Amino acid sequence: MSFVSDLVGTGSRIPLTLLAGPADAVPLTSVTAVEALARLQRAPEGALVVVTGRSAARAAGYELDIAVRTAAERGVPALVLIGCGTLPITAARLADRARLAVLSAEEDCDVAEVVLYLGQVIRGDAADSLARAQAALRIVREAGEPTGTAEGDRVAALLERVGAVLGRTLVTTDGTGGPAGTEPIWVAGRRQGGVTGPPDDAVRLVLPAVAAAIGRLRQHALERATAPGQTRSDILTELIVSERAQAGALADRARLLGLAVDDLHTVIWMTPDRPSGPDPAELAERRRLFDTLTLRTHQAQLPSGESWNLARLAADIVLVGTARAEIRPPRALRLIDAVRAAVAEEHPGTVLRFGIGTPQRGVEGLRQSATEARAAAAIAVRSGELVHAFDAAGINRVLAQIAASPLSRRVVDDLLRPLDALGPGRSAEAIATLGAYLDARGSLKAAASRLALHPNAVNYRIRKIVERLGADLSDPDTAFALHLACRVRLRD
8 A cells, every 4th residue: 555655755766746735644546647737627536646748837826726626626635746846825725625645746757757657656456557558668768769761650650569569559639639538749839639549557658658759750850841941041031131242142042942032022021019128038939939930831731833931030020922923912911811810829919010012023023022021011010000011113112122222221321411410319300300391392381280390390490400401402303312311211
């Protein structure tokens, strides 16, 4: 007859810590495993329960309270949580009152080994099941690291070998469902089906290790499948931000990687609703968002001849659609809807603003569409729109092209340098005033209305601006150049 004290003594092979409850209240007669705290309501009465998932380490206090209460109501004498360092005081008190022992195993432990060990201690009558489970675990461990063999073949071979030792047939399932006792398979932080078998003690003990092994195989296959996309992502980033002189060499590298850089490109620029700060957790979330969209893009069913690749520039994500025929706006909008659905599902609370560039051909076209999309996304952020797209014609395309040219930007900066010397705040005010005045074709009244100022105030500012610039606004060329410079700067 075994008690909790036998599991936490100095001779214990698996380090277990008693967090709450008595160590000798009820004798332990059996052990079972559930994959999550929410499944405790299905735990059999009288069994020590191991929560095989690591949700307890990240659970909120009230979730642990509910878990302890549920275990007590089910008549569970002891509960083992993985990676749970401490219990909230309310959960500890509930456990003490219910005479429920709550133990913790180290977060990086081998869960299958924990369950197997507990079974060996508690159930001396389960020698056959334990022997089969140990033999199956040896096969799982000997499977080693994934090789070049196809992932599907490796999984099938693993299930066949483990099933032969257990004397039971193990199968994988799709989705998040499956029969009772299905062990989830996790790939890149997402559930991708599960593995299950018939009711059997040895099967139940081995399933967590089998699921983990299949997850590693699928993870490796996914990394191999997406590795070329990651390289293409790097090339796309360089193509978008590099100087024109470097574009030719980068385009040759892109062609070697299978990027059809000479076809038509439509760029969708995604900007988070708020800029990312220096918080490491927030930066990690941005990387996870990029991984989510990369995975969804890789798995998407695309029309023949159409491809989409992602690039990342700081906090922004760039989606480049390439095809021989033009990708129409409705198609781009459907893709944006799919992206928003994926973000809402896996990153609730994250809001992206989208800018769509016009379809353009070749390397220069890619850069032009990216420039337009970036400007459109900036407009969406400022206006509160979810999506903003450039028309095939219009002043915004002209401004975007000027803004993308280093030479044109230097001209703009030279024209406005006397105002920039005033400092960021006063410079922005002066450029906004001059821009409104030129938009209004020299009408003080119309400019004042736009700026919510008195016409006399606008007149005073314009006189000071003209004096500082040394410019003659009555000269059409001078007025046009300054008007364009203000538009470009204000668009930024």
